[in-house]
Amino acid sequence: MKYNFDKVHDRINDPYSYSMKYALHHEYKSDMIKNMGERMGYKDGKVPDDTLTFFLADMDFDIAPAIVEACRKAADFPNYGYTGANKAYYEAVKRWFHVHFDWDFDIDDIIEYHGTHPGVADAVKKLTRPGAGVIVFTPSYGFDNDITPLGRKFVGIDFIEHPDHSFTVDWEAFEKAAEDKNNEALIIVQPHNPLGFCYTVEEMQRIADICRRNGVYMIADMVHLDIARKGVHPVPLAKAVGPEMVVSLTGLAKTFNIAGLSVSNMIIQDPKLKEKLSRGFSGFSPFGVAAATAAYTQCDDWVEELNQYIDSLVDYACDFISKNFKKLKVNRPEASYVLYLDFRGYGLTSQQLDERICGKAHLVLSNGAQFGGGHQPELWRRMCLTSPMADVKEALNRLKDAFADLEK
Template sequence: MKWRSVSTMRYDFETVIRRENAGSGKWDEIKRTLGCFPKDVIPFSVADMEFDMVPEVREGLKAFLDRSVMGYAAMTEEYRQTVVSWEARRHGWQIQPEWIRDTPGVINAFFTAVKAFTKPGEGVMLMTPVYYPMYAAATRHDRVLVDNPLVQEGDTYRIDFEDFAQKAAEPNTKLLILCSPHNPSGRVWTREELERIGRICIDNHVLVVSDEIHCDLLMPGYKHIPFGSISEEFAMNSIICTAPSKTFNLAGLQTSNTIIANEELRQRFYVEQQKDDGNPKCNILGLEGCRLAYAYGDAWLDECLQVIDTNRKVITDYLAREFPQVRVTRLEGTYLLWIDFRGLGIECHELARILKEEAHIFLDEGFIFGEAGEGFERWNLAAPTSYIQAALSRLECLKKHLSGMKREML
C-alpha cells in the first residue's frame, strides 16, 4: 500500500512523542487495559493529535518565556488582529476585533451560552449523534434535551429538516448547539443547509451556538462556511465558538475565541462568565500559543491535512478490501473517521473489548455519542501513517471472531 512519503514534506509527521505516565488519560487507557505500553501501539481515541508540536509554536513559546513575566494576561490588540486575520484568510469571514471573547475552551463557551441564554426547563436542540459534552451542557443544567436525529444515507448523513422545523417551532426550544463541522459524522454543512437552519431558528426565536472548533480541518474539495458569515441577520442571532486547539494540537493551553457580533449577546455572555468563573481569563501561554499558530501555522496545517487525508484513504481502502461489511462514513471535515461496524454482527461493547484487548486498537466507542452511535467507532486520523497501518494489520483478529460466529450458526 502506497502513500505520499512525509519525507518530501517540510515538517515531521512521523515522530510520536510518547505520553506514557505523563498525565494523558488517552494514553493511560492503554496501560489500564493491557498492563503495559506496547512499542507499536498508540491511541486513536480522544481528539488530540499524535504529531510533534508545530515548530513555529514551540520556538515562539520558548522565546516568549525568555522575555516575559508569567503574570495575569489579557488579549492584546495584536492577538485580536491575528484572530481576525485567520478568519479572513482561511474562511473569508471579516470579523471585528471587539467581537472576540476569550474563553478557556470551546466546551466552556457553549456551557456558558446555555446558562446565559436559557432557563431551567427550556429546550436545547442537538443534531445527534453528536459530541458528547453537548449532551452534558443541556442535562447538567436542568435544560431539556431536544433531539433532532441525523439521517444516515449511504456513506453520509443528512439533516431531517421536517423534524428540525417542527422541534424548533415548539415554544420551549430556545437554543441550538450546532456542531459545524459535525463531530462525529464528519459532515461539512453546505451553505444551503446552514441557510435553512438559520432561517428556521430566526423565525422561531432560537439562538444558534455554533461549535466550529474543527473548521480548519477540511478534506480536499470541501469548504467550511462560518455560520455568522452568511448574513448580518445570522451573525446577530449566533455565537460562534472557535479555537486553535484541534487545528494545531494546543488543547492543553486552554484557549479559545468566542465570536459574538451582537453586542447585547456579548455582554450577557460575559456576565454569565463572571457568575460562573469569577475571573474568566485565559492563561498567558495559551494566548501567545494561539497567536503564534494563527500567525505562522498555515504551511504546517496544509501539510497536516495531506497526512490526515492519506490516513483516511489507507483505512478506507483496507476495510473495503478486508471487511466489506464495515461501512466508512465519508469524511468531509475533522480528523475523525466515523466507522459503522454493525454489519459484523458483534455487540458494540464486545466489539470495543476485542479492539482494545486483542487488536490493541484504542478508538472512541460510538455509544458515547448517544444511542444512535451504537455499533460505530470513531478513529482519530491525526497520527503517523505507519502507526495506522500497524493497527490495521492487527484487525486480522476480528476474522477469528467472525469465523467463530459463523460456526455457531451452523
C-alpha cells in the same frame, strides 16, 4: 514536506508529556482515566502495553515550531501572573478567519475563552432560561455535560441515515422541535463530529431560517473548522447565514494540537447578543496567548501540510477498509480526522465488539454510545486518525485480523 509528521515524541514515557490520552498506559490512573478506559471497553481502564490509541481528538504530531518558539519566549519572561489577551492576539484571530474563511469581524466581536466547551456552556447559560430545551442533532460530540448540569434539557434530534450511509438533518423533526416554545437554542457542530461531514451553505440557511422564525439561538461549535480534506472548504455558520442570533465558537485545540493550552474564541457580531454575552475572566496563561498569536500569524504552512498528511491517512484507511472488510462500513469524512466506523453488519453486541477491538486488536477506539442517536450507536466506534501513518497501518491490520473469521 517541510514538517515531519511521521516522527513523534514518546507521549507515554516522557516525564514532561502529561498526556491524558496516554494516561491509560500508566500504572496509576485517576478515577476519571479509569472511567474513560472502561467506556472504551477496558476493565478498570487497564490496557495492554502494545495498545494503540485513537479515541481522543488529540494529535500525536509535534506542533508547529513557531508555537514552541513563542512559548519558549513566554517562559523566559519571569512572571506568570494573571493573564489576558492583548491587541496582537485579537488581530491574529481576526487575520486567520479573514485569510482562511473570508469571514470578517471586528476585534471587539471576539471573546476569549479557555476552551470551546466553556464557551458553549456559557452561551447556553446566558441565552436560555432554566428548564429550557437545547436542540442537538445526534449522534453528536457530547454536550449533555454542558447542558444538563445547567438545568437545561438536552433535546436530541436524530440525523436521517441514507442508503449510501450519508446523514442529513431530519427537517420535519427539527422544525417541530424549533416550534416548541420550550426549546430556546440549537448547538450545531460544523464540521460535524463524529460524522465528519460539513453542512452546506443551503443547509445552514435552512437551519437559520427555522431558528430565526422560532426565536431559537444558534450556537455553532466550529472547533474542527480548519481540518478539512483536499478540495473541501467548510463554511463558518455566521459567514453562511449572517450574524443574527448566531454565537460562534472557534478553537485552536484541534488545529494546532494545543488543547493543553486552553485557547478558544467566541465570535459575536449580533449587537443584541453582545448585550447578553460579555467578556469575563479568560483563564488564559501567558503560554496560551503566545501560542495562539503565533499559530494564527505564522503557521499557515504547517496547517496546510498537516491537512495533506491527514488526507493521506484518511485515504489509506478508507481504501484499506473497503478492500479488506465486507461488513465494516465507513464514510470518507469531508473534514476533521474522525472516522466513524459502523460495525452493525457483524451482528455482534457491543461487548462482543470490545472483545475483538480491545481483547484481540489492542486498540482504544471510542464507543459510539457516547455520541447517542438512534442508529444503534453502541455498535459504532470512532477512530481519530491522529497518529503517524505507521501506527494507523498497524491498527488497521490488527482490526482486519480481529474480524477476519467473520468476513468469510
